[in-house]
Amino acid sequence: SQQGEEDPQALSIQEGENATMNCSYKTSINNLQWYRQNSGRGLVHLILIRSNEREKHSGRLRVTLDTSKKSSSLLITASRAADTASYFCATDAGGSYIPTFGRGTSLIVHP
Amino acid sequence: GAGVSQSPSNKVTEKGKDVELRCDPISGHTALYWYRQSLGQGLEFLIYFQGNSAPDKSGLPSDRFSAERTGGSVSTLTIQRTQQEDSAVYLCASSSIGGVNTEAFFGQGTRLTVV
Numbered sequence: 571s572q573q574g575e576e577d578p579q580a581l582s583i584q585e586g587e588n589a590t591m592n593c594s595y596k597t598s599i600n601n602l603q604w605y606r607q608n609s610g611r612g613l614v615h616l617i618l619i620r621s622n623e624r625e626k627h628s629g630r631l632r633v634t635l636d637t638s639k640k641s642s643s644l645l646i647t648a649s650r651a652a653d654t655a656s657y658f659c660a661t662d663a664g665g666s667y668i669p670t671f672g673r674g675t676s677l678i679v680h681p
Numbered sequence: 682g683a684g685v686s687q688s689p690s691n692k693v694t695e696k697g698k699d700v701e702l703r704c705d706p707i708s709g710h711t712a713l714y715w716y717r718q719s720l721g722q723g724l725e726f727l728i729y730f731q732g733n734s735a736p737d738k739s740g741l742p743s744d745r746f747s748a749e750r751t752g753g754s755v756s757t758l759t760i761q762r763t764q765q766e767d768s769a770v771y772l773c774a775s776s777s778i779g780g781v782n783t784e785a786f787f788g789q790g791t792r793l794t795v796v
Contacts, residue, residue, distance in 0.1 A: 601780070
């Protein structure tokens with residue numbers, strides 16, 4: 571089964587609104603990453619958060635990590651139509667060198 | 682090139698034929714991963730190469746799947762006797778040292794359709 575599971579599976583919002591998506595995982599991790607995928611092709615790295623960090627920012631992105639709840643959230647503020655994409659979290663379950671991805675959240679931002 | 686390159690971009694093949702998918706990682710990256718993604722699904726790990734170490738093949742779904750990485754650079758994923766359930770996008774990624782503590786760079790994938 572997937573180590574990381576994103577929810578919601580799909581999210582539809584208006585431009586300018588904030589979008590929040592969550593990732594839950596089962597076993598302890600050292601690092602968690604968020605990726606974005608446009609049109610079912612290559613993934614692009616967004617942000618990395620380490621297990622000893624609680625929050626990171628990058629532009630309009632804010633990522634939080636709660637290791638006690640084994641969950642992370644990705645917040646996109648002031649969304650734009652160009653943010654329409656699928657978003658995936660990737661974790662290193664048990665210190666594995668193999669990033670394990672969830673099924674992703676499909677975000678649609680309406681202009 | 683500046684990024685990870687995969688070829689072909691699209692491949693349509695008849696059931697039972699063999700296919701080869703190619704990945705050119707970023708120069709100097711020691712870690713290389715293959716994943717596949719079925720329509721609307723997440724990424725399914727297939728195989729991991731790290732430097733000169735023996736590859737981690739634990740994700741390969743059957744013995745029809747194999748992969749090699751020559752000279753620590755280019756990798757080829759081979760699917761023998763393709764089946765319709767092999768239809769998916771096959772994604773290759775490379776990173777400088779491997780693991781989730783560093784960014785993985787993905788190619789644009791090969792969309793494989795088995796008819």
